[in-house]
Amino acid sequence: MPSFSEFLRQYNHVSDKFIPHYLRWVDQYLAYRKPGASPTDEASAMHCFLSGLQDHFEEWQIRQARRSLLLHYSYQERFGRRPSSVSHVDRQAPATQADTLQRLTQKIRLRHLAIRTEQAYRGWVTRFLSFAGIDKPSFINEKHLQAFLSHLAVDGKVSAATQRQAFNALLFLFRNVLSVPVLDLESVVRAKIGKHLPVVLSVNEVRQIVSHLHGIDRLMGVIIYGAGLRLSECLSLRVKDIDFDRCCLTIRSGKGDKDRETVLPERIVGELQRHLADVRLIYEQDRRNAVAGVSLPHGLARKYQGAGAEWGWFWVFPSGRLAVDPESGVVRRFHVLPTMLQRAFKLAVARGGIAKNATIHTLRHSFATHLIERGYDIRTIQELLGHSDVSTTMIYTHVATRNKLGVSSPANIL
Numbered sequence: 269m270p271s272f273s274e275f276l277r278q279y280n281h282v283s284d285k286f287i288p289h290y291l292r293w294v295d296q297y298l299a300y301r302k303p304g305a306s307p308t309d310e311a312s313a314m315h316c317f318l319s320g321l322q323d324h325f326e327e328w329q330i331r332q333a334r335r336s337l338l339l340h341y342s343y344q345e346r347f348g349r350r351p352s353s354v355s356h357v358d359r360q361a362p363a364t365q366a367d368t369l370q371r372l373t374q375k376i377r378l379r380h381l382a383i384r385t386e387q388a389y390r391g392w393v394t395r396f397l398s399f400a401g402i403d404k405p406s407f408i409n410e411k412h413l414q415a416f417l418s419h420l421a422v423d424g425k426v427s428a429a430t431q432r433q434a435f436n437a438l439l440f441l442f443r444n445v446l447s448v449p450v451l452d453l454e455s456v457v458r459a460k461i462g463k464h465l466p467v468v469l470s471v472n473e474v475r476q477i478v479s480h481l482h483g484i485d486r487l488m489g490v491i492i493y494g495a496g497l498r499l500s501e502c503l504s505l506r507v508k509d510i511d512f513d514r515c516c517l518t519i520r521s522g523k524g525d526k527d528r529e530t531v532l533p534e535r536i537v538g539e540l541q542r543h544l545a546d547v548r549l550i551y552e553q554d555r556r557n558a559v560a561g562v563s564l565p566h567g568l569a570r571k572y573q574g575a576g577a578e579w580g581w582f583w584v585f586p587s588g589r590l591a592v593d594p595e596s597g598v599v600r601r602f603h604v605l606p607t608m609l610q611r612a613f614k615l616a617v618a619r620g621g622i623a624k625n626a627t628i629h630t631l632r633h634s635f636a637t638h639l640i641e642r643g644y645d646i647r648t649i650q651e652l653l654g655h656s657d658v659s660t661t662m663i664y665t666h667v668a669t670r671n672k673l674g675v676s677s678p679a680n681i682l
Contacts, residue, residue: 275343279409286332293336346407365397368445375444380525380565383594384500392437408446413438466633467624468667474634477626480616484585487536487543488609489616491517492628494533496635496653498523499610499628503603506562507544508580512537519654521565528654544584550601551582560600563593576600636661640668 276282276290301313314337321330372393376386399419400412420426420434469477474493481489492502501519509518515532522528532540561576562583563569569576583603590599610628617626624630632653639649650661 272340272343275346276339279407289332290336290339293333294340297333297337365394368397368441369393371445372441375440377595388433389437389440392434393441396434396438396441410442413442465667466637466663467626467630468637468664469622469624469626469630469634471638473620473622473624473626474631476620477613477616477622480619481612484543484604485609485612485616487539488585489613489628489631490533490536491540493631493635494536495530496632497530498632499606503585503606505584506580507547507582507584510540510544510584512541522654524654524656526654526656528651530652530654547582547584547586548579550586551579554601559590560598562600563595563602633664633667636664637668640664 270278272294273287273291276287277284282290297314297317300317318330318334318337321333325333369390372390373386376389381389396412396416397408399416400408402408402412416438417431417435420431426434478486478489478493488502491497491505492499495517497517497519501522504520505517506520509520510532511518512532515534515537516529517532519528519530555577561569561574561578562581564572564576564581575581583601585604587602587604589601591602592599593602613626613628617624636649636653639652640646646658646661646665649664650658653661655661
């Protein structure tokens with residue numbers, strides 16, 4: 269069995285010049301705590317020890333002390349020298365990669381993260397475990413994380429957004445599944461985050477694209493543009509979220525699990541009401557066929573049993589087919605797939621002769637930009653878009669042809 273210093277050097281890649289500091293922190297803690305302490309006393313002693321350092325040491329030294337104690341615990345557990353249990357340190361790491369993915373899913377659903385977030389995180393964790401090449405996840409440490417992120421930036425040449433998503437997924441894995449401390453990330457090669465202006469369509473270009481959309485595709489496209497919605501927000505609209513009297517839409521559990529209200533385009537009110545009349549027929553057919561109600565967010569089905577079968581919770585844009593719920597395994601009806609509108613929109617852009625690299629999300633960018641050009645207050649636009657920070661909304665001022673003061677280019681008079 270290796271010594272603790274060898275364990276630090278071989279398994280955690282701690283530099284030789286820092287190992288004496290790690291050993292000193294552990295020695296000080298072992299001298300501080302009482303021998304034979306119960307699990308509760310051990311946890312209290314560790315907390316009090318670290319708290320007592322705050323008045324005498326810098327923050328980086330306290331982080332180093334905390335990491336030293338965690339690594340010492342890991343060392344004793346890994347090599348069969350069972351330490352006095354530290355109850356608040358969860359070191360029962362998954363035994364296999366399958367166990368890791370299963371626990372990852374449990375932790376994600378416990379926090380009510382979106383299903384797309386779950387899929388993305390599972391994908392990154394699978395890639396990371398394959399890259400690390402370690403059979404037992406308990407042997408993974410932050411050096412593997414550093415190597416993988418550097419690999420993505422240097423070899424994979426991924427975008428900054430992609431690397432940031434990978435980092436968030438793996439940070440969630442380390443903190444919530446493996447319970448491995450992640451501290452020294454300064455050595456990770458990070459992709460440079462640049463500033464990019466969004467693609468924005470003119471009003472005429474939007475009109476041209478919409479003219480090549482038909483049926484439900486056209487209705488969804490106008491709602492996304494007219495209300496500034498994300499694609500997922502449009503697809504997940506429910507009947508109760510539409511207020512025809514106030515001409516507004518309520519977006520439930522948008523990005524960041526936030527609710528907001530936005531405008532409903534008045535010109536499509538009649539068309540939307542006729543569409544809901546057709547949707548009502550699908551809803552009533554499902555009730556006659558005893559199809560399970562639609563899925564409800566955040567476990568509301570347990571709190572309001574039967575609510576999923578109510579008309580108010582039904583999708584505004586339901587799918588034409590039934591499908592298996594990936595979370596519960598129940599056969600029910602979901603909303604239409606995003607690929608349906610994405611394909612139709614791409615074809616409409618091509619048929620409209622639009623040379624810009626426009627996607628569905630471009631309609632949301634155009635909504636914000638056109639409101640700025642018409643002189644609406646930036647704070648109002650921020651609320652309609654659901655941005656947490658106004659600086660995110662301010663990006664549209666850089667692509668607007670004129671701001672709320674009506675300023676236009678002096679070249680317009682030439």
